[in-house]
Amino acid sequence: MKYDHYAKLLESFYLKYRTWILISLAIIVIAISVVSLLPKSPEQRVLDAITRFHKQRGERVKIEDITFYRVSSILPDSLALFEHRDKGLYYFDQLKRSIAIGAELTASAYEDSASTQVAIVDSIKSVIQSKPEALTFTRCQYSATVFSATSKKSISRNIILDETLDVVWIK
Numbered sequence: 001m002k003y004d005h006y007a008k009l010l011e012s013f014y015l016k017y018r019t020w021i022l023i024s025l026a027i028i029v030i031a032i033s034v035v036s037l038l039p040k041s042p043e044q045r046v047l048d049a050i051t052r053f054h055k056q057r058g059e060r061v062k063i064e065d066i067t068f069y070r071v072s073s074i075l076p077d078s079l080a081l082f083e084h085r086d087k088g089l090y091y092f093d094q095l096k097r098s099i100a101i102g103a104e105l106t107a108s109a110y111e112d113s114a115s116t117q118v119a120i121v122d123s124i125k126s127v128i129q130s131k132p133e134a135l136t137f138t139r140c141q142y143s144a145t146v147f148s149a150t151s152k153k154s155i156s157r158n159i160i161l162d163e164t165l166d167v168v169w170i171k
Contacts, residue, residue, distance in 0.1 A: 066142040
């Protein structure tokens with residue numbers, strides 16, 4: 001009986017290496033459980049939010065392409081792509097530096113007015129820096145196929161989500 005020979009070989013292999021086999025299986029089980037407990041990536045959370053949005057409308061969605069952008073919290077409807085606060089602070093630093101250089105190059109009579117201008121720029125900069133950090137919005141532009149009870153259609157949408165991934169604006 002050919003199969004008895006292989007069964008004996010398998011049994012002897014198991015008895016010889018059973019400790020290593022059990023340790024390997026335990027490590028695999030632990031790795032799978034750790035991976036299932038890890039938090040989802042931000043992209044996956046946004047995809048889940050879009051799916052949840054369509055599900056609330058009674059639709060099923062298959063997202064084909066998605067692009068993410070950062071949005072200024074001042075005007076979320078404008079779909080601005082830059083953080084104006086950081087840009088403004090950079091320009092104020094440049095203005096202060098140019099006024100200081102100008103003060104060094106001009107006569108001493110103008111130095112007082114230049115230092116006054118530098119003080120004004122510093123006060124404006126401190127007001128900007130003292131403002132609380134704005135909310136972070138996420139803009140997604142996605143193409144998808146939407147299935148409803150009676151139809152199937154391809155859509156391309158712009159959507160803005162807040163920090164809790166609730167839909168704020170859709171176009």
